[in-house]
Amino acid sequence: MRTLIKNGLVVTASDELNADVLIDGETVAAIAATGSAVADGWTADTVLDATGLYVIPGGVDAHTHMELPFGGTAASDTFETGSRAAAWGGTTTIVDFAVQSVGKSLREGLDTWHAKAEGNCAIDYAFHMILADVTEDSLKEMDVLVGEGVTSFKLFMAYPGVFYSDDGKILRAMQRGAENGGLIMMHAENGIAIDVLVEQALAQGKTDPRYHGEVRKALLESEATYRAIQLARVAGAPLYVVHVSAAEAVAELTRARDMGLNVFGETCPQYLFCSTDDLARPDFEGAKYVCSTPLRPAEHQESLWRALRGDDLSVISTDHCPFCFVGQKELGRGDFSKIPNGMPGVENRMDLLHQAVVDGHISRRRWIELACATPARMFGLYPKKGTIAPGADADIVLYDPRGAYTMSAATHHMNVDYSAYEGRTVAGHSRTVLSRGRVIIDDGKYLGHAGDGRFTPRSTCQYLT
Ligand code: URP
Ligand code: ZN
Ligand code: ZN
Ligand code: ZN
DSSP states (O other): OOOEEEEEEEEEEEEEEEEEEEEETEEEEEEEETSHHHHHHHSSSSEETTTTOOOEEEEEEEETTTTTTTTTEEEEHHHHHHHHHHHTEEEEEEEEEEEETSSHHHHHHHHHHHHHHHTTTTSSSEEEEOOSSSSSHHHHHHHHHHHHHHOOEESSSSOOTTTTOOOHHHHHHHHHHHHHOEEEEOOOOHHHHHHHHHHHHHHTTOOSSHHHHHHSSSHHHHHHHHHHHHHHHHOOOEEOSSOOOOOHHHHHHHHHHHHHEEEEEOHHHHHHHOOOHHHTTTTTTGGGGGOOOOOOOHHHHHHHHHHHHHTSOEEOOBOOOOOOOTTTTTTTOGGGSOOOOOOOTTTHEEEEEEHHHHSSSSSSHHHHHHIIHHHHHHHTOOSSSSSSTTTHHHHHHHHTOOOOOETTTTTTOOOSSOTTTTTTTTSEEEEEEEETTTTEETEEEEEOTTTTTTTTTOOOOOOOO
16 A cells, blocks of 8 residues: 655655655655656555645654543543544654552553553554652563663652652662663652642642642752752763753753753643643632643743753653543642642644744744654654654654644543633644554544554663763
């Protein structure tokens, strides 16, 4: 089965060219300039006309939490609903976080996540592993997981009593990662100090969602970021800091990177497009914007954009972790600390970042680099994922840069009863989405199937110097 995409503007992290793309089976066979003798000689079973469209690699979202148990409830998207929503939004690979439970093995956690995902995904998927219980046994298991293509491990300096690891455990995991090639991903917030501030705020009757943002202080993000960097230096390990939101934390990343360290940063659309103003919405609506690290005052956004234009922040993932307002976010009425942490967004990322191109924050190629190529390289999926090149998986989006629409819970495909971007108009959307050569979204129709997406083992980080 050969598919030909004709007359589009092919945009990758490195190039933009008017070119035709020939797909043979599941992979890209060749690319040639539109109108060239080579391209005009191609025949195919299916021809997709991309006149006026961008032809881009499918998005790689390296941070999702389908069905994550949290605070007595669980994230509302299953792998089926969440991966389908990702496809609608032009994302063709997700890397989700399998979770180790305290007292249990990594194997048990990973098997549980395989069982949740297998046969249910619309698009290809991979796993990171959350290390919630760093023991001699789990350190040994890290080596095994790296061999199975689960090559990155998230640790938490936040959430004491749940996911939290102390500095000694963090150092041990980093040392092990330095040996086996596993990349340590850090949730960098000083959770011990935050818990003191939570208790004090609640004792003073400060129970509204906005206090979630006040107690999770920017300084406690930057302090943890600094500490994580120093621990990684001591261990001789690279470090990837997830969901960076504070300008002060960006400054720590900049300093580390200026020293030439293998320290990488990720941010998420909610930190670029939402702020503490949203957390302060009346009638408990602020709960829709409760996530950790928290949204910051809008002044922080310019330093995030600056770091994204340079490379001090090099990946934009969603941290998609949806909880319905009714029945889930509402668990925290009268006590902000009981609001499940997380925001929906797996469907919105590519369009919000395209809007950032239109608004002049980043270039078109940088959009693709931040959303496709760098996450693929960071987590060992490149060049199979994250680019359009001969031999790469034909995960391709025909993107309409003039297909404006208004984001809304009434029309989105995520299984959550609100949109964080309700009423926001964006300039473009994904018109046609291919996953390994098959058209799964076409002009407003879903043509994929649960189970088409495959588990994709990953190599180790492809950025280390
Ligand atoms: O609030 C968030 N980010 N929830 C998901 C879990 C995490 O820390 O990434
Ligand atoms: Zn986190
Ligand atoms: Zn997360
Ligand atoms: Zn199918």
